[in-house]
Amino acid sequence: MNADLSREEAEKVFDQHAKAVFGVLLALTKSKTLADDLTQETFMRAFQKYGSYCRHEPIRPWLARIAVNLARSHYRKLNWQKLFGQVPDRPTDQTAETVALQNERQQELWQAVCRLPHKSREVIVLHYYAEIPLKEAAQTLEIPLGTCKSRLAAGLAKLRVNPDLLTHRLHNCSQTREEVR
Structure with a gap:
């Protein structure tokens, strides 16, 4: 643990943000175990590098950036292993759809989000599911704000193929279909 962070502060940060970080990672990996x-x-990395965190900035985007980078790193390692023929067994736990979504309409929307290209899906997950503003999502993904908005627009355009999906709100989202246009 970092000397800049007390045990009590660490527990508070974990308690407040673990569920959101897990949700982002579940959406990106589709594996509860992973x-x-x-x-x-x-959180281990965040606590080790807590001294580099700018305390006047929101902590959730910083944690999300660490989570996204870890997920990307994990998949880069998997791709590297595939090149050399050493593919690990995939876990057989429940899918993200059955774990993260409770009713049928939410499942339909979630399945549509999962079919999006990875880059659009990352932005939608961070913005709508983790409730991170677009500016902070862009910082999290280390892309320009315009690129983030373009990826969001492209993802939403693909979701509009089934307009009934956007009439129902994205999970934990206060924007309706008209507001996201």
């Missing part, structure tokens, strides 16, 4: 492992790794 999301749990990466959530733990996210």
Whole structure:
């Protein structure tokens, strides 16, 4: 643990943000087990590097950036292993759809989000599911704000193929279909 962070502060940060970080990782990895492992790794790294965190900035985007980078790193390692023929067995736990979404309409929307290209899906997950503003999502993904907005617009355009999906709100989202246009 970092000397800049007391045990009590660390517990408070974990309690307040672990569920959101897990949700982002579950959406990106589609594996409950992997999301749990990466959530733990996210907080271990965050606590080690807490001294580099700018305390007047919101902490959730900083944690999300660490989580997204860990997920990307994990998949880069998997791709590297595939090149050399050493592919690990995939876990057989429940899918993200059955774990993260409770009713049928939310499942339909979630399945549509999962079919989006990875870059659009990252922005939608961070903005709507983790409730991170676009500016902070862009910082989290280390892309320009305009690129973030373009990826969001492209993802939403693909979701509009089924207009009934956008009449229902995205999980934990206060914007309706008209507001996101």
